[in-house]
Amino acid sequence: MLMHDLSSSVPNPLAGLKAKRLGRELAAAIGLSALAALGFAGDLRSGSFIATAQAQTTGRIVAAGGIVTEVLYALGLQDKIVGVDTTSQWPPEAQKEKKSVGYVRALSAEGVLSLKPSQIIAVEGAGPPDALALLKESGTPITMIPEALTPEAVVAKIAAIGKAAGAAEPAQQLAATVKTRFDELDRLRTGLPKQKRVLFVLSLQNGRTMVGGRNSTADAIIALAGGINAASAVEGFKPMTDEAIITAAPDVVLMMRFSSAHNATPDELFVMPAFSQTPAAKQKSLIRMDGLYLLGFGPRTPNAARDLMAELYPEAKVTQLSAAK
């Protein structure tokens, strides 16, 4: 009871709820041990306890993977979501409104089941496999959404997520819109002047430059925006030496915009030995974009690619779609 009293005096109602819930868990567990220890469990078996079980629930989706959450929100199905994973960063309210089931590759079977989902929609690579096996065993339908970085794959993903959520029709419409924007992007790309070499810099820790090489999301978005990845000699996100950066000769440096104040300004960046010798340093051309928007590979991707294109080739007069961010 102490736990209960404490919780009611906590000003934050959420904290109170948590404490109350913990109290209930503990009470349940202690109760169980007492019951089992005393051997009274058999007598209590009849009646009320059993009736509480299997209320069949519908429209309770657990979304495991950022793109799943993003598409469900875009389709206006957010009320059906009961849980999201930690990679579900867009829209930002998802993390606030929904229960977190943890990192997409480290899900807890019991945790997911505790949300009583009627449907789990997960990106390929969600796991661990043991947890997925247990979830399948529980009879909960699981839809896996394949991962890929091509426009066709993004369109297909949107359709597949919508279909799994029981909103095939609106999802087709969204997919069609996204496809139109990708097609438009294709047309815009053909009209570009000389392609620019773009170096995506993920981080600058202790003077060590982490870049986005080939087969990375950064590589894919640079290609969509009509640029050439200057770091294509590297595979994935890897540290690159100063000399290699000079050799890569990027015309533009692309970075993520962080919310913290630790952003390197163009002045700071281009005095670094590695960057001072690049063509990008002459124009101080540094582009910053929101990381999720840029690398998310969801419905917003054609817009992100178009925004990047507009910044890369100001002379091409590509209209930005920033309103759609």
Add this chain to the structure above:
Amino acid sequence: MTLAVKQTPIASAAALAVLTAGHRRKSIIAVSALVGFCLLLMLLSLGAGAFAIAPGRVADILFAKLGFGPADLLDSREALVVLNIRMPRLLLGALVGAALAISGALMQGLFRNPLADPGLVGVSAGAGLAAAATIVLGDRFFLSAFAMKLPFAMLPFGAFFGGLVSTLALYLIATRQGRTSVATMLLAGVALGALAGSLTGLLAFISDDRQLRDLTFWSLGSLGGASWTKLSVVAPIVLPLLFAVPLLVRGLNALMLGEAEAYHLGVPVQRIKALAILLVALAVGASVASAGVIGFVGIVVPHLIRLSIGPDHRLLLPLSAVGGAALLVGADIVARLVVVPAELPIGIVTAFIGAPFFLWLLLRRGRIAEL
């Protein structure tokens, strides 16, 4: 590394172990308290979790499983949670905790070094390297029919095999003319550990973000993957260690006097060493393979037990097993309740308890030498 070979006069009185009446009463209290505490934690573990189930209902399900209740109860989601998620998880936790703690106690006795733990014989380093290799290179090289069918079995199999191979290598390095030098083994263990660590770092370097995430989570340990299948594979490998305890007790007590002294007392020192190392390698290898790397259990638990009941292996070994089981089952309850419906890697919880304790232990090293 002076502590590696330092022969402390580890309470020779206790080595000859004559239990006085007072000593015995104290021990009985300690034993019953610890066993009771462990049982309580186990019941708690069955009753508590993200999925809310009334305690009475958990009992119903258990009774139904034993044949004393309506069988249709067993088809419910609640039954699945209790019987196929919590139960194997509880048993795996207890088994792994007992194995790690007993291995720690064995290693400390064998190396006559208070800081020894299963990691020292290379099991963890080897298992860690093999697991990293499976995670990072698995997609590229091991796509055989076997791996395609059993992708979930690759990692534990690799880890177990890696642990075993590195332990064997270490044992061979340290054994000359049928005699195993614990000092060489300890030093070679450090070297092999560093080598495995550097290779693991290399694998981390060539891995992509996803593999890196897997690697990180694996190295923090989790009981989340527990299933009856996994348990049925792990238990037969771990249980021999627990059952072999009576065989090792006398030898380990004699070893406290020193290796030569034990030998002259008629203890088959070499055989005890070989048996203990083999059993530890098997049990820890299986533990690491099934639950990832869970730190500090092997070092913390035996010291706690030693501080409360003394260094006599007759009690130290079995009580370490109970204590290890209790620590892991308890840590797992915390791991799956604090961030529901997600869960923390259990290594975070055990290390959170273990690391400060370990520091405290280091600060009191004078006291340890007395033990």
